[in-house]
Amino acid sequence: MHLYLPVALTSINILIPVGLGLAVGLLSGLFGVGGGFLMTPLLIMCGIPSTIAAATDSNQIVAASTSGTYAHWRVGNVDFKMGLYLLGGGFVGGLLGVEGIKMLSAMGNAGFVIKITYVLMLGIVGTYMLIESIQSMRNRKTDETAMNKETRISTFLKSLPFQTRFEKSGVTHSVLVPLVLGCLVGILAAIMGVGGGFLMVPIMFYILRMPMHVIVGTSLFQILFTCIEVTFLQSYTNHTVDFTLAVLLLLGSTIGAQVGAVFGRKLKGEQLKILLALIVLVVTVKIIFELTLTPSLLISQAGGH
């Protein structure tokens, strides 16, 4: 059955967005990512204009991440304090990022540098995560060297002022750490036009040393607020949110997020990490292909940021 989308001005088979929502919601509940990397291009493939695909996806993520945050919160896996500090940093980072885009686009080829940096970062983070989690799963002794390296980072982190205890995560950090990290991810997210979950999750694990299950819940909590802001700005300034499409997507994604959260609880932290590392690497490869293969259409609708 087809349904007409009043803002996207196109018609879509309702099974497609519901199915897509289910799949992406599952990833979201499992790994604490928004899933925009997957959803937006798939929607564009279904004939949704790119600007509307991106904006509507953030509306849908509001629902999926509410559902996911709720599921993780019920079992005590959301660190609200940490989430709020990261959000605070992310908000400032987003503003800086938007300014950054203006500056960079004035410089010309900057888009190229940003994309390369992003692909490299994703590739390095994915590979590191994969190797590290396989090693620590096989033999806990072999990552002693890694532990030493991390102690150096943690001594530095310990030397910072404003130390505070994050009860839920069981870690103590300076409030500056989540603020600065949130800000960095916010800048990148604004420039790249992605949510940043893929960078945030590894950062929470390797630098903030939070337990994997709390990371997923906290990341979803943070994504929820970011996407509320984006949804509002997009619908207010660009009129690009297709509410009908968002409802179809969230029918699947809210359920997917619950299933993902339940499934994630049955996995060990290490297993989650390996799966996430694999997905990060798949995304890296996807972006590399996107950048190097000749596109079928050399023209696309302009708009967005």
Next chain:
Amino acid sequence: MKKLKSAAFFVFACSLVYALSTGTASAKLTSIANHDHITIDFFYHGSSVSVRGEADPGTDVIIKITDPEGHHVVNKKGKIGGMLWMNVGTLKFEKVPNFYAVYSTRKLEDILSQEEREKYVIGYPELEKHAEITPIANEEEKATWFNEFVKFKEDSHVYALSSGAISTTMQPDGRQTYYILTDWPYQAAPGKYQVAVYAVKNKKVVEQAESTVFVEQVGVVKALSSMAKNNAALYGFLSIGIALSAGFGVGLVFRKSGGSH
């Protein structure tokens, strides 16, 4: 809600049998666009439009359906550093319609001279000549990007060019009638579309007739799309509110039904 939808569907069904002939430009050539008022409701998945009429015996017929010319800004992709494809800037297209469909009884080049095709902007090369594209360095570049533009538009089914789709019949009394039934793509935006019919003889347009196709959103579809434009803040809050409650709602349902392990 259901009532409203079925009402909207009824309107849609009625418009299928609703036919209207519009003023014709000549005594001989006539054109009637059947189903010329297309309404878009939630169940809209494109429609069909038929154009029929009478043309002098021995003439060929060309039908051009367009919406008003306007300007379009698109992103162009290019290779950077010899290996990576990225958006490398924008192009502005002026004097091109968003919708452009040309049907003819035979190949355009065989029935109409180049000057005439250019005069009436019939065919892609002629539309290219008519269009203004900025910024471009030379004619060669203009041709390249215009071709890409056509590919982009054809991909979303709003540009089409086909010959042989119009059928002509000689009536016993010596009159010639033509008829075409064509799919109307759901990608075509709401608006007023102009149907121009040209009777062609000796490579020249000898007569012209016109009618219109009107595409309009109705009911909830119309209400939502106008709210998104005219009441954007409320629309944004509503979208967020529904998403939040849907997320919580599903969370509660799962808490009640499942969650045991």
